Amino acid sequence: MTKIGILTCSNTTQELGCSSYLCFQDFNERAGAFARYKDLDDKPVIAGIINCAGCPTAHAPEKLLGRIKSLTEIGLNAIHLATCVTLLCPFKERYLNMLKNTFPDIDFIEGTHGHAPGVTPEMFVGAMKHMLTQQKPSISSIIKKTIKKP
Numbered sequence: 001m002t003k004i005g006i007l008t009c010s011n012t013t014q015e016l017g018c019s020s021y022l023c024f025q026d027f028n029e030r031a032g033a034f035a036r037y038k039d040l041d042d043k044p045v046i047a048g049i050i051n052c053a054g055c056p057t058a059h060a061p062e063k064l065l066g067r068i069k070s071l072t073e074i075g076l077n078a079i080h081l082a083t084c085v086t087l088l089c090p091f092k093e094r095y096l097n098m099l100k101n102t103f104p105d106i107d108f109i110e111g112t113h114g115h116a117p118g119v120t121p122e123m124f125v126g127a128m129k130h131m132l133t134q135q136k137p138s139i140s141s142i143i144k145k146t147i148k149k150p
């Protein structure tokens with residue numbers, strides 16, 4: 001059985017609440033980057049999914065290694081970097097090089113879901129930027145009303 005894992009971006013899962021619906025939908029339909037499994041005789045399964053460990057700074061991409069253990073230690077054949085990671089992550093190339101060197105027996109593949117008809121990668125990125133930069137109310141908006149003036 002081909003066992004697959006997915007690494008997602010914590011901006012989309014933790015900040016925006018993505019449930020990885022599109023990744024699972026395209027996996028179930030063998031679409032997007034999962035089309036490669038269409039003709040497999042065995043029944044591929046998604047065995048695990050986890051989001052990245054958050055910003056590693058420019059100096060510590062190895063931070064991801066501890067995080068991705070939960071996927072690399074369960075006997076996977078392949079790990080897909082989710083489409084959000086491939087389009088948004090400035091560390092993608094460094095992550096990929098490090099992961100391929102550290103886990104030579106696992107295939108690391110860029111991408112999971114495709115895009116809806118008429119939606120370009122640029123539109124996807126623009127929508128993500130819009131959502132990530134929405135101003136949320138903060139506790140300071142309440143606190144400042146209680147600050148006593150001298």
Ligand code: SF4
Nearest residue numbers: 009010011052054089
């Ligand atoms: S390091 Fe990359 S994958 Fe992780 S939150 Fe930042 S942009 Fe997303």
